[in-house]
Amino acid sequence: MVNLSRRVALAALMCVLLGAAAGAEDRFITVASTTSTQDSGLFDYLLPIFTKKTGIAVHVVAVGTGQALKIGQQGDCDMLFVHDRVGEEKFVADGYGVKREPLMYNDFIIVGPKSDPAHIRGDADAVDALHKIAAAQAHFASRGDDSGTNRMELRLWKAASIDVKTSSGTWYKSLGQGMGPTLNTAAAMNAYTLSDRATWSKFANKQDLDVLVAGDKRLFNQYGVILVNPLKFPHVKVADAQAFIDWLISPEGQDVIAKYRINGDPAFFPDHEQPGA
Secondary structure (H helix, E strand, O other): OHHHHHHHHHHHHHHHHHHHHHHHHHOEEEEEEOHHHHHOOHHHHHHHHHHHHHOOEEEEEEOOHHHHHHHHHOOOOOEEEEOOHHHHHHHHHOOOEEEEEEEEEEEEEEEEEOOOOOOOOOOOOHHHHHHHHHHHOOOEEEOOOOOHHHHHHHHHHHHOOOOHHHHEOOOEEEOOOOHHHHHHHHHHHOOEEEEEHHHHHHOOOOOOEEEEEOOOHHHEEEEEEEEEOOOOOOOOOHHHHHHHHHHHHOHHHHHHHHHOEEOOEEOOEEOOOOOOO
């Protein structure tokens, strides 16, 4: 009888422990994010630190920013981690997000073959560089995936008064791919492309590609985070998602971002407190 009681007590204790473990495993948030934060290795560095501190796991859906915004509009994530300020502000204005918090920045670059058939190396004006690429009808690989990078690229072509749709399939290739596959295609084709700096720095298959244009203020690349609106989607995990946002913009989170390096160089620069970010 005593042994039976002990077995029952032990079974009950195991149920409690297993239930607690399952509860801990079930505590997670879903973040729809741009691919650059994933491909650059930032999340591999940053998320374990946050999870160890809070017990909150972060499940990342890494897609282009445009697709991430759509996921948020459908209520299929708890927060966004993206880089298209125009799209982010519209997302909030349309009632899908609570508030846009500026987080960090780096820059976009134009990379291309070292032979540089369009002669853009060292050009301080990204729009002028695109003029030269179009005039030379040199191969250009576009992500074509409505990502933040693709949206920036299309704004630059528009600023150059060049309609790339009319050239699509000839010298201009719209791939519908992420940054990594687009860089692979550019390397294989000896083509130019627009890349975010962090993904390029992490990218191993550079082959004959080189950074040719950088430093134009129009190539500034700002990232933001947004809590999906729980008034529109009551299932949003408000407390845990807000905890992640609060940590990212806190001095501790900003310091973690600042310390992330690729080949010894900073990948992102925290700027939550910077005016205009």
